[in-house]
Amino acid sequence: MTMIFGIPLQALFGQLLIGLINGSFYALLSLGLAIIFGLLRVINFAHGAQYMLGAFVAYLLLTYAGIGYWPSLILAPVIVGLAGAIIERLFLRRLYDLDPLYGLLFTFGLALAVEGTFRYLYGSSGQPYATPAALAGGANLGFMFLPIYRGWVVVVSLVVCLGTWLLIEKTKLGAYLRAATENAVLVQVFGVNVPVLLTLTYALGAGLAAFAGVLAAPIYQVSPLMGSNMIIVVFAVVVVGGMGSIMGAIITGYVLGIAEGLTKVFYPEASNIVIFVIMAIVLLIRPAGLFGRDA
Amino acid sequence: MATLLEVQGLNAWYGESHVLHGVDMRVAEGETITILGRNGVGKTTTLRTITGIVRSRKGKISFDGSDMMQVPLHKTAHRGIGFVPEERGIFSTLTVSENLLLPPVVAGGGMTLDEIYELFPNLYERRASPGTKLSGGEQQMLAIARILRTGVRLLILDEPTEGLAPVIVQRIGEVLKTLKERGMTILLVEQNFRFASRIADRFYLMDHGQMVSEFPVGELPQRMDTLHKVLGV
């Protein structure tokens, strides 16, 4: 068997693939964060909570309404996005004129309250959510056993990331969004209702997080805590990528997922800090992040 | 002629600094008006206040007979006001054609895309390149062109000739004349005196946040002395 640094090559492929899967979640989440930040200048600390909500809504839909995975994949993001829109309308909106730190603090409080509520209502050990029948089982790739569902996660997250990228780069709505990022006032002067656009953006970001949550439900235990563990890592991903470009957020998400995956093979003890270490190094070399524009 | 835009006692502030001190002006339907004045007297601010960008303001602005003071910023365009800002506001992440198509059509009667491309052939050639890769003159044309699609009735332009080569200035002058012939009302801020005098029907002279005088194009020769003094040239 071919070996690299004492690791069989095949195992390495397996781990790379696993890294890619985790990267899918990072990419989806940092994409949403980047969009919200890009337009609203709000660091959405509630992003982890919205991810968790996605998973929970799917669980609740299944348990109380018998609605399965496939409809949930659409419904949950819509529901969470709607909730996000309401939050933006009622609260976040009032903070735009203030120091962006207030947005951070507000969403931090929101995250605490939402997670606390779910912990109160549903306990902390989590809820079961089964893999949809169509995606159950696995495929033997020779070098590893790949659960079909994981393959699906990679494919669908790539599609959604690219889709979001296309939406923002290639459509009229996207043109409004990009233009508003550059010069919101002028876009408004042209007669575009930027406030509504902002609401939509927040809803979109929250919806993306929820989508990632639904994707995660069959893999990870659906628990009120699933988001708070994730969010700090995603923040680091975003700092590494820089907040300039959407593609940057996506690419950084995947790359860091893979980097983390490899660390799990070579030095598993460091796997939860590797992203932070990379962040520190990037900060030293390129303070604005890999894809970030100059501050 | 019917009054299209009327401004009375307009005051405006940037944070703590009080910039406009009671601006009065009136623009009739189909007229072309030029505001003259030195750097920093508040010309741009006047335009930005009329369009609603500067919101700490007091006074009266009415457009086409209706009060504009309470209208939200994104509704001004729908009332029929189009704005070409001093810095042009071309979006760098958008291509030329995206820039062109960005402002929503607010009323019928605007130019079609083909008409616009006919008027500005350079834009057609460069329609797929990023907006800010255009030369300064082309950017200015783009900034004007994208408003023409929308069907607004009042075109507000802030120093459209700034930093442009004379030949382009001439071209823009022709465009504005064409628009005027089509019945568009134009409110213009301009430092380029010669340019302004070729297209304007009437002038306002601004100093220290106020309109200090107002005269039709015919009186220009008599006014040259005052202009020299106030404009400091």
Added chain:
Amino acid sequence: MAVSAIETQEKPRVVLSARGLRRDFGGFTAVKDVDLDVHDASVHALIGPNGAGKTTVFNLLTKFLQPTSGTITLMGVDITKTPPDKVARMGLVRSFQISAVFPHLTVLDNVRVALQRPNNLSTQFWRPLSALDRLNERAEQLLASVGLSKERDHIAADLSYGRKRVLEIATTLALDPKVLLLDEPMAGMGQEDVGVVSSIIREVARDRAVLMVEHNLSVVANICQHVTVLQRGEILAEGDYATVSQDERVRVAYMGTEEH
């Protein structure tokens, strides 16, 4: 230490010079191949239409922006790679186009903050604020010299626009700079302040170099010995005011009054 090394030498006539200065923003070149020499004991004006790159040149010279290419020397020392605070300590001090005072400090404190560093009173975190009282005398002198004595205890934010500019100049002078860069010092000033500041600048320039951006052409005509006209990032014309103002290209590009 670079400063003292220079001071022992014969004072060079050209105190600040730039060669081939260029700055790109993304794909856009804001400043292109600018050569500039600022002479000691003179007032040098940088004029040009909006967006010509004047402020950018200032930012480059004071190192608030890093040039894409080109070199900058200050009194014979290459400062192309020096950080901005160090440049300031070497004696090149600037003002800002948008008024730059410390808004919630008093007028006196604004000046004292500037005096703290040259008097080694800036890092002492164990001493009481009254340690700064020994700066008062000098600070008051400076305020008097620009006519701000009466407003000494006002909060800077409450000053009128013009007075803020005057205060900014006083703070700048507190550093006793060798080269002074003023970005539109008269913008927004009333006529009386324009007079005051003009004469301050003229006074200051007796033994210093001053480079200023100014749109008020009568001021330029009155107090500036050299004029450089910038257009679209490039130097369009240079010389004294009379020469430059006769230049047809300048009239077209900037003064815009070809009619008389």
Added chain:
Amino acid sequence: QSATDGKVKIGILNDQSGVYADFGGKSSVEAAKMAVEDFGGKVLDVPVEIVDADHQNKPDIASNIARQWYDTEQVDAIMELTTSSVALAVQAIGKEKKKIDIVTGAATTDLTGKACSPYGFHWAYDTHALAVGTGGALVKQGGDSWFFLTADYAFGYSLEQQTSDYVKASGGKVVGAVRHPLSSQDFSSFLLQAQSSGAKVIGLANAGLDTSNAIKQAAEFGITQGGQHLAALLFTLAEVHGLGLEAAQGLTLTEGFYWNRDDESRAFAKKFFARTGKMPNMVHTGTYSAVTQYLKAVQKAGTDETEAVAKQLHEMPVDDVFGRGGTVGANGRMIHDMYLLQVKKPSESKEPWDYFNVLATIPGKEAYIDPAKSGCDLVK
């Protein structure tokens, strides 16, 4: 012959909103109240009162409350004390103030080892018992080669260490281990390594969500179908319920109690379920037992004075639904039988919460450290 202050007050201090809220939480408070009711609501003719607090897993909050309870609110004993940092902190306070604590929620053997207290008791389980149960007993069932998935901190190490000792002592071998960071969401990398090790048993030396996620993902990667066996070293009925039988089937674990064990336990469980909507795990029942035994001790001592009650607690045998035939060592350890349990397949489960097959009963003497060897300086 009476209580010193006219009432007997027991404080249940545990995590009611955090990660261990399902482990004990509010349901444990109910269990404690049940114990009081079953005892008759009174002891020595004075009423028995239960108070409770949520320590939020913060030892400083726990300390604060414990001190206040002991000092100013006449609380006679504090029980449950989920999570070891809290348990150790409160036991130290109890020792200083000469007050009784009975830990049912924390796992560390230090409580009856180097941190033991003459007034401190450790009731439901500890890491040693879990290690012996799952490690030792499982080898006897044929699981003789092990690979560990260990949480990368002290708790994980000690679980791994103690378990592998018993695996080896019982004739099994340990083929490898991988350490994963605390609260990793994704275990697939580690599971792949475990899978390729070929070990018969994969021991999960972690807790809470980490264990749940590892089990869920093991099912996803077909590890149990591939013939490997999962053994969770700290896992209870509550977590199995959260995971669902589909994902948890085949998992082996050790608990000090299983509700569906016999008629007595079922009767208790039914009452508990009626009040909480859950079936009890070893922590809930352990707290019930601890309260009951404490009241018996007060009764027997004829006072609620600490020394006398502690003496009774050390001497009296335990005999209730939880600790049948239990004894208490000089170090405070309650020694009782443990059960090696295996999670049923969904098809085997006959009713809700019918989750386990009892694979073996581990006698208390085997499961717990001999008090003489515990390192507790109270044992001569």
Added chain:
Amino acid sequence: MADITETIQTEKSRTALSVQAGFLLAGLLLLLLAPFFFYPIFLMKLLCFALFACAFNLLLGYTGLLSFGHATFFGGAAYFTAYTVKEWGLPPELGILIGVAGAAFLGLVMGFFAIRRQGIYFAMITLALSQMFFFFCLQAEFTEGEDGIQSVPRGHLFGFIDLNSSTNMYYFVLAVFLVGILVIWRFINSPFGMILKSIRENEQRAISLGYSVARYKLGAFVMSAALAGLAGAVKSIVFQFATLTDVAWQMSGEVILMTLLGGIGTLIGPLFGAGLVVVLENYLATSEFPVTIITGIVFMVCVLIFRRGIIGEFYASRLGRKLGFVYRR
């Protein structure tokens, strides 16, 4: 930046001065007598957190930097002190000193990276780095994992004051708290503090005056870290343990909440904020309400309608102004 760093300045009129002196005296008296009315451990905890919040506020309120990683200094110092006192047998004062030095060092390292960015980036970087430190503490041998360092002896202060007496302990904590506040007050009202103030007011201008802004910020960061460390070190002696809760990011969130509640940029606001949070936590522990929900809601309400905090609102109120307090934005 202007908004979050609203300052409160007190005008030096004579009535105002006497009113303030009165307040100060009353406050001091209250603190001196408090142990006779309240539970001492609770008071000590309050003082530790108040000092922690004041140290944090030194950074946020006076340099405008929002750190989301201050738990690192608080908890780090707690670990260092607990370890050296318990394992090396150091006397408490030395242990605390080591804790403070350790926190200052951690501050230097974290500051070195974080100072490179501003605003929200700064917050995120400090959060990420403190998370790294959390994992370090989780895995390091000397912290004893989730058990924490327990049974730390309080020992004798300077060899003769027995800290096992809670009265002695209380007055020691009070002394440390007052010294801490005094240090902060001096720091703010010093030539250095003046430069910090001017940097916050107009960073570009401060650079153009020749100040190396990064170094001043780093200085303030280290100072804030050291004082946060002091609070953590003392807390570990009071409670006799150091555990992971002190280094977890929730702790960083808590100190932000305390500061926000009390009033950003006010010297004594954080004292009230800390008091409120500590009381709330204690109260909620025995109530039906889950703590995190309440905390979260308090956060949101504060940000939305109560941005100036208790003390800030008081200063800005009519009564506050009448008493000579000035609240400036």
